[in-house]
Amino acid sequence: MRKPFSRLRDGLAKTRRAITEGIRGALGRGGGLDGAALDSIEEILIAADLGVETALHLVDALRNRFGGNGAGSEEEVREFLAVEIEQTLRAAEREGAQGEPGAPLVVMVAGVNGVGKTTTIGKLSRIHADEGRSVILAAADTFRAAASEQLSIWADRSAAQFVGGQLGGDAAAVAYDALDAAIARSAQVLLVDTAGRLHTQKNLMQELVKVKRVLGKRLASAPHEVLLVIDANTGQNALLQARVFDDALGLTGLVLTKLDGTARGGIVVAIARELSIPVRFVGVGEAIDDIEPFDASAFARGLLGVPAVSSETT
Numbered sequence: 001m002r003k004p005f006s007r008l009r010d011g012l013a014k015t016r017r018a019i020t021e022g023i024r025g026a027l028g029r030g031g032g033l034d035g036a037a038l039d040s041i042e043e044i045l046i047a048a049d050l051g052v053e054t055a056l057h058l059v060d061a062l063r064n065r066f067g068g069n070g071a072g073s074e075e076e077v078r079e080f081l082a083v084e085i086e087q088t089l090r091a092a093e094r095e096g097a098q099g100e101p102g103a104p105l106v107v108m109v110a111g112v113n114g115v116g117k118t119t120t121i122g123k124l125s126r127i128h129a130d131e132g133r134s135v136i137l138a139a140a141d142t143f144r145a146a147a148s149e150q151l152s153i154w155a156d157r158s159a160a161q162f163v164g165g166q167l168g169g170d171a172a173a174v175a176y177d178a179l180d181a182a183i184a185r186s187a188q189v190l191l192v193d194t195a196g197r198l199h200t201q202k203n204l205m206q207e208l209v210k211v212k213r214v215l216g217k218r219l220a221s222a223p224h225e226v227l228l229v230i231d232a233n234t235g236q237n238a239l240l241q242a243r244v245f246d247d248a249l250g251l252t253g254l255v256l257t258k259l260d261g262t263a264r265g266g267i268v269v270a271i272a273r274e275l276s277i278p279v280r281f282v283g284v285g286e287a288i289d290d291i292e293p294f295d296a297s298a299f300a301r302g303l304l305g306v307p308a309v310s311s312e313t314t
């Protein structure tokens with residue numbers, strides 16, 4: 001059995017190593033947490049993609065807490081930063097959507113090409129199935145030939161039903177038909193996969209807006225969630241992606257994929273701070289169970305390599 005959050009901790013390994021080794025180096029020059037050490041910590045945080053604004057804020061907070069005169073051990077600095085980062089992440093948190101009683105929960109998934117939308121839908125489908133819900137996957141990515149087939153494979157793996165359309169066909173029509181089917185079959189969850197050409201291409205955004213609107217025509221409260229999938233390796237461009245998609249679609253949450261294999265997992269903190277959009281899940285590999293619900297405390301502590309606090313029962 002997998003331990004809760006151990007996958008997250010594994011996924012953060014590279015980012016954690018970069019940050020903790022950097023802090024050790026900064027403090028190991030003999031001056032403790034002096035001005036030079038603070039400068040170097042700022043650089044380390046920026047390199048881990050927490051963003052310039054966040055890095056400046058954190059270093060100011062460190063200076064205020066420890067006085068900038070050399071005080072502050074490595075453990076104290078790590079613990080302090082973990083608590084600060086957790087607060088930043090918590091400030092962006094929001095309740096997940098519940099959907100409407102007696103109707104399917106409709107989740108639309110967007111993002112640029114290759115970030116992991118289809119894979120994430122497969123993983124989410126499995127989570128819902130494991131919790132006993134009936135799921136339908138909608139292949140509203142009609143742009144790429146392989147997209148529909150790829151999603152139908154994930155449907156098989158996660159014991160979900162599948163609704164697809166014609167290659168090059170109307171994505172919104174697929175979404176509408178899928179929601180119609182979900183209502184007719186009393187499915188509990190509908191996950192809608194979408195295309196991901198460049199977000200700067202206006203017609204993609206128009207297509208996505210139409211998908212969203214058409215879902216609302218079939219079920220007024222739908223979609224209940226609009227998730228943007230972001231590749232953790234994207235760097236600061238992820239902020240731009242999030243802004244563009246949020247402006248067009250009104251995002252309810254983010255999924256950060258490929259956290260395994262990146263040393264730049266700090267992008268989550270930058271997005272939470274600058275956009276106030278909550279992270280819902282993180283992807284930590286290519287397999288069906290390589291996903292974790294996002295936990296601000298576990299993430300912040302995993303990032304700084306401080307022991308996790310045992311989670312309260314909620």
Ligand SMILES: Nc1nc2c(ncn2[C@@H]2O[C@H](COP(=O)(O)OP(=O)(O)O)[C@@H](O)[C@H]2O)c(=O)[nH]1
Pocket residue numbers: 111112113114115116117118119120196229257258259260261282283284285286290
């Ligand atoms: N290492 C890793 N690979 C991932 C993760 N999520 C997706 N991928 C891979 O990223 C590639 C693109 O994924 P796909 O779901 O097709 O992206 P889409 O174009 O957004 O639908 C595939 O090779 C996936 O296996 C993740 O969390 N970790």
Ligand SMILES: [Mg+2]
Pocket residue numbers: 117118119141147193
């Ligand atoms: Mg896809």
